[in-house]
Amino acid sequence: MPELASRDHIRRLVPLIRQACEFGGASLREVGAIAFTEGPGLGGALLTGAGLAAGLGLVLGIPLIAIHHLEGHLLSPLMSGEDISPPYVALLVSGGHTQLMLVSGVGQYTLLGETIDDAAGEAFDKTAMLLGLSYPGGPALAKLAETGIPYQFKLPKPLLHSGNLDFSFSGLKTAVANLVKQERHPDGTLSDTCRANIAASFQAAVVDVLVHKCRDALRTSSAQTLVVAGGVGANAELRRRLQEEARIHGDQVCFPPPHLCTDNGAMIAHAAALRWKAGIANIRNAREGFNVRPRWPL
Ligand code: KG4
Ligand code: ZN
Numbered sequence: 001m002p003e004l005a006s007r008d009h010i011r012r013l014v015p016l017i018r019q020a021c022e023f024g025g026a027s028l029r030e031v032g033a034i035a036f037t038e039g040p041g042l043g044g045a046l047l048t049g050a051g052l053a054a055g056l057g058l059v060l061g062i063p064l065i066a067i068h069h070l071e072g073h074l075l076s077p078l079m080s081g082e083d084i085s086p087p088y089v090a091l092l093v094s095g096g097h098t099q100l101m102l103v104s105g106v107g108q109y110t111l112l113g114e115t116i117d118d119a120a121g122e123a124f125d126k127t128a129m130l131l132g133l134s135y136p137g138g139p140a141l142a143k144l145a146e147t148g149i150p151y152q153f154k155l156p157k158p159l160l161h162s163g164n165l166d167f168s169f170s171g172l173k174t175a176v177a178n179l180v181k182q183e184r185h186p187d188g189t190l191s192d193t194c195r196a197n198i199a200a201s202f203q204a205a206v207v208d209v210l211v212h213k214c215r216d217a218l219r220t221s222s223a224q225t226l227v228v229a230g231g232v233g234a235n236a237e238l239r240r241r242l243q244e245e246a247r248i249h250g251d252q253v254c255f256p257p258p259h260l261c262t263d264n265g266a267m268i269a270h271a272a273a274l275r276w277k278a279g280i281a282n283i284r285n286a287r288e289g290f291n292v293r294p295r296w297p298l
Helices: 002-024 043-060 069-079 120-130 137-145 170-183 192-221 236-249 266-278
Strands: 034-039 064-068 088-093 098-105 108-114 225-229 252-254
Touching (some): 034 043, 034 069, 034 266, 043 064, 064 266, 069 098, 069 225, 098 192, 108 192, 120 137, 137 192, 170 192, 192 225, 192 236, 225 236
Parallel strands (some): 225 252
Antiparallel strands (some): 088 098, 098 108
16 A cells, blocks of 8 residues: 555654664764665655655755665675675565565676566565465464475466576466465365465475576576575575585575564665765765656666
């Protein structure tokens, strides 16, 4: 609900900035530049952030740095304190995105593959809804899956052997919808065991596809490091399977801590700092007004 989302941004932004300054032990007067998300995303929510950034930039007489939301995710592993440096393959799995990217350096990204329909997180959320779990369904579905038997139900693994690095998850969701219809009792309910087995089978199918494509991406790009970003990166089964693969193949997999995986403001500031240091920041002058880019290819 875009309108409600923007209003929520308005309500929260100023208290959040105060809190961040307090937490960091810094005042706004000490800030040298303001990073903000210029896109992509919902226009209203982006405008709230851009407007506030421009207002602060004007008052404080400092420049703005425009950042692409996905670049924040792609570079967030570098904040984790682990020993990671480009080139690396990034698996970006969130509610809105499922992409494999090759990160060769700050500002140097090559799209290797992406979903042709639903994002992985979206598939988790929609499947969770079919199982009667509330939004966001990903974490709840993962928890339910812990008590179920993976592969108890045979579900499709879309594009597993497509020969490229693209994904598709909408067919999987449809298969679960059909399965739910088929397994329902006459009164419309599903047994707890059945729900858990569907959750575990769904999760196993998604994880199988993600793990397989990550392996292919590492092989074709000759990178030795895989990093996982985005909310679905918090999934414990995905983490376990990717770690197992890395052990077998002798390469590295890195997961930023969950609070850096999901959407956060620190990753935007961090991406801006890296771009600034590299001399490639998209600088905006608040005196010239401000702009947002709801659609903005990386
Ligand atoms: O990156 P994110 O916080 O927000 C954006 O979409 O930009 O990702 C949220 C997505 C939701 O679809 C949520 O259900 C999913 O990440 N998610 C999970 C888990 N935790 C969050 N999916 C599977 N397992 C999890 N543990
Ligand atoms: Zn995100």
